[in-house]
Amino acid sequence: MRRAFALVFLAFLLTLPLWLQDPYLLHILITTGIFTIAAMSLNLLLGYTGQLSLGHVAFFGIGAYVSALTTLGFDVDIGPWTFVHEPWPVMAGFVLAVLISGLCGYLIGKLSFRVRGAYFVIVTISFAEVVRLVALNWVDLTQGPLALNNIPAFALSVPGLGEHTLWGKVPNYYLVLAVAVAAYILIKRLVGSRIGRAMVALKENESLAVSVGIDVTRYLVLAAIISAALAGAAGSLYAHYVKIIDPEIFLFIYTVTMVIMVVAGGKGTLAGPVVGGLIFGTLPVLLRSYLGPEFQWIFYGLFMIFIVFVLPQGIVPAVEQRLFPSTREPPPEALATVEPAKGEPQ
Amino acid sequence: MTGTREPLLTVEHVAVHFGGLVAIADMNFGVHSGEVLGLIGPNGAGKTTAFNVITGFLRPTKGEVRFKEVSLNGLKPHQVTSLGLVRTFQRTSVFQDNTVVGNVLIGLHRRGRATLLDTLLGLQRETESEQELKEEAWSILRLVGLERRAFDLASALPYGDQRLVGVALALAAQPTMLLLDEPVSGMNASETARFIKLLGLIREQGITILLVEHDMPMVMGVSDRIIVLNYGRIIAEGPPAEIQRNPEVIAAYLGHGARRVHHHA
Numbered sequence: 001m002r003r004a005f006a007l008v009f010l011a012f013l014l015t016l017p018l019w020l021q022d023p024y025l026l027h028i029l030i031t032t033g034i035f036t037i038a039a040m041s042l043n044l045l046l047g048y049t050g051q052l053s054l055g056h057v058a059f060f061g062i063g064a065y066v067s068a069l070t071t072l073g074f075d076v077d078i079g080p081w082t083f084v085h086e087p088w089p090v091m092a093g094f095v096l097a098v099l100i101s102g103l104c105g106y107l108i109g110k111l112s113f114r115v116r117g118a119y120f121v122i123v124t125i126s127f128a129e130v131v132r133l134v135a136l137n138w139v140d141l142t143q144g145p146l147a148l149n150n151i152p153a154f155a156l157s158v159p160g161l162g163e164h165t166l167w168g169k170v171p172n173y174y175l176v177l178a179v180a181v182a183a184y185i186l187i188k189r190l191v192g193s194r195i196g197r198a199m200v201a202l203k204e205n206e207s208l209a210v211s212v213g214i215d216v217t218r219y220l221v222l223a224a225i226i227s228a229a230l231a232g233a234a235g236s237l238y239a240h241y242v243k244i245i246d247p248e249i250f251l252f253i254y255t256v257t258m259v260i261m262v263v264a265g266g267k268g269t270l271a272g273p274v275v276g277g278l279i280f281g282t283l284p285v286l287l288r289s290y291l292g293p294e295f296q297w298i299f300y301g302l303f304m305i306f307i308v309f310v311l312p313q314g315i316v317p318a319v320e321q322r323l324f325p326s327t328r329e330p331p332p333e334a335l336a337t338v339e340p341a342k343g344e345p346q
Numbered sequence: 347m348t349g350t351r352e353p354l355l356t357v358e359h360v361a362v363h364f365g366g367l368v369a370i371a372d373m374n375f376g377v378h379s380g381e382v383l384g385l386i387g388p389n390g391a392g393k394t395t396a397f398n399v400i401t402g403f404l405r406p407t408k409g410e411v412r413f414k415e416v417s418l419n420g421l422k423p424h425q426v427t428s429l430g431l432v433r434t435f436q437r438t439s440v441f442q443d444n445t446v447v448g449n450v451l452i453g454l455h456r457r458g459r460a461t462l463l464d465t466l467l468g469l470q471r472e473t474e475s476e477q478e479l480k481e482e483a484w485s486i487l488r489l490v491g492l493e494r495r496a497f498d499l500a501s502a503l504p505y506g507d508q509r510l511v512g513v514a515l516a517l518a519a520q521p522t523m524l525l526l527d528e529p530v531s532g533m534n535a536s537e538t539a540r541f542i543k544l545l546g547l548i549r550e551q552g553i554t555i556l557l558v559e560h561d562m563p564m565v566m567g568v569s570d571r572i573i574v575l576n577y578g579r580i581i582a583e584g585p586p587a588e589i590q591r592n593p594e595v596i597a598a599y600l601g602h603g604a605r606r607v608h609h610h611a
């Protein structure tokens with residue numbers, strides 16, 4: 001049932017550019033899609049392990065900068081040395097963005113998961129701020145507030161067919177959709193596995209989880225790495241789509257946006273960040289045509305408060321309870337069929 | 347390797363101090379393979395603290411715990427568990443928001459064979475491993491007699507059944523030795539009787555048991571040997587019949603009578 005719903009929704013997204021030709025709306029959908037990927041990555045940490053990363057945009061921004069710098073090239077002086085980097089293809093930038101963001105996730109996780117809760121929140125906020133200051137002040141490398149310009153568009157190299165640069169909105173739309181679907185599938189597999197069960201167990205009762213042999217640090221750090229890597233992928237997509245990035249990308253408001261998407265959509269559910277991302281990614285724009293900017297933000301804020309108060313679990317769990325009031329798991333027969341034949345000492 | 351063989355679990359000169367409070371003072375005992383050892387004592391005697399030290403949740407102020415001749419000093423709880431020493435908790439011993447079978451699957455964590463890559467790429471080993479875990483979960487549920495509640499949320503179960511889920515969870519972690527902290531507290535007579543049967547089954551599997559329990563007829567009935575703790579000290583050790591007659595033990599319990607009632611109110 002759920003699977004059918006997901007497939008219909010995917011078919012809808014796949015055919016969307018066929019009838020929606022307004023480039024502005026496509027643009028909104030592309031940026032919404034990118035932020036939805038970031039929200040999905042945040043959900044892995046916040047929803048499944050229960051760790052609130054309030055500096056999540058750092059991983060997004062690092063992905064954007066890494067990818068941009070890899071493809072633009074740079075030369076910087078560090079002390080007596082000069083590092084010169086020639087431009088690389090965008091695919092390399094994307095891969096490096098994922099790897100380096102993941103590495104940062106690892107470091108932050110290792111650093112802060114010894115003491116959890118508020119400490120993790122503070123470390124992540126500070127991390128994002130430090131990264132922002134570096135991006136702002138290391139002018140040699142990042143151009144500081146002047147921004148990195150002329151970032152090349154995403155180019156896919158297909159063996160045999162050569163390179164395809166994604167110039168228009170439609171190819172970029174499909175690129176973002178493809179990455180989003182891949183991220184969704186990865187997260188779905190992860191949380192449906194024993195790794196996901198370990199994460200949820202840690203969130204619910206850490207002592208009990210540990211007592212059955214689950215290594216807390218291992219799984220929290222793993223969640224942080226994968227979460228950061230996916231956010232880095234989203235950042236890379238962003239950089240090559242908007243083609244200009246500056247240190248403002250690290251602003252706290254972007255993290256807040258991701259948190260809202262996750263919490264409003266339903267944290268700890270697969271569909272939550274997708275629903276939250278689509279609503280809160282497109283809402284400000286849809287409101288723009290009807291309300292002045294000030295009322296638009298007021299409405300946005302009120303809507304957010306409304307959701308948090310009326311649907312504290314988020315939209316997806318609330319809708320699910322309505323649609324499938326009593327379903328929880330597959331019926332017992334599903335498991336009975338795998339009943340082993342070997343006898344029990346009974 | 348005869349009479350002087352090292353016990354499965356050895357607690358040697360262990361002390362635990364909380365600031366000025368001596369929760370455990372110089373504790374020494376051994377648990378032999380295959381035995382059911384009852385650990386009793388009035389409220390606050392230090393029984394749970396002893397469990398916490400043995401399973402790595404607390405660092406002893408002094409002393410050493412050895413399991414299978416390996417020192418547990420400095421090991422984290424999940425490492426102790428992976429050696430085959432698994433405990434349950436006095437209060438919450440289940441994941442309330444998970445189904446019964448979900449609980450057991452969490453307990454089976456260490457038995458999964460799939461690597462991260464298998465999982466992310468959805469490779470065959472992931473599917474196979476998940477299938478094995480489900481089969482295993484099912485056989486544990488049948489052992490404890492909860493197969494009909496498999497898909498209910500743990501929190502929806504009657505209290506007695508929840509305690510069984512806690513034991514199923516611990517069994518899933520493949521214990522050589524099981525530490526049970528007041529497993530029948532809050533159970534009615536028939537639930538307790540059912541639990542005693544389950545203990546027999548667990549025993550038949552060769553699992554050694556260290557049991558903390560306030561239900562005297564129950565501990566006396568199932569234990570091969572009893573250790574009595576009072577104010578962090580072992581005041582008596584021996585077969586149940588002997589312990590029941592021990593004047594020091596009787597005095598310790600009488601002295602705590604008022605506090606016990608208070609605690610369980």
Ligand SMILES: Nc1ncnc2c1ncn2[C@@H]1O[C@H](COP(=O)(O)OP(=O)(O)OP(=O)(O)O)[C@@H](O)[C@H]1O
Nearest residue numbers: 364369387388389390391392393394395396436609
């Ligand atoms: N983390 C802690 N910090 C300070 N004191 C503690 C701590 N844990 C236990 N204590 C104290 O240590 C003593 C032993 O407690 P413990 O929980 O081991 O008793 P118990 O024998 O399990 O009692 P009960 O039968 O009530 O469960 C008590 O006085 C208790 O208040």
Ligand SMILES: [Mg+2]
Nearest residue numbers: 393394395436
């Ligand atoms: Mg206790």
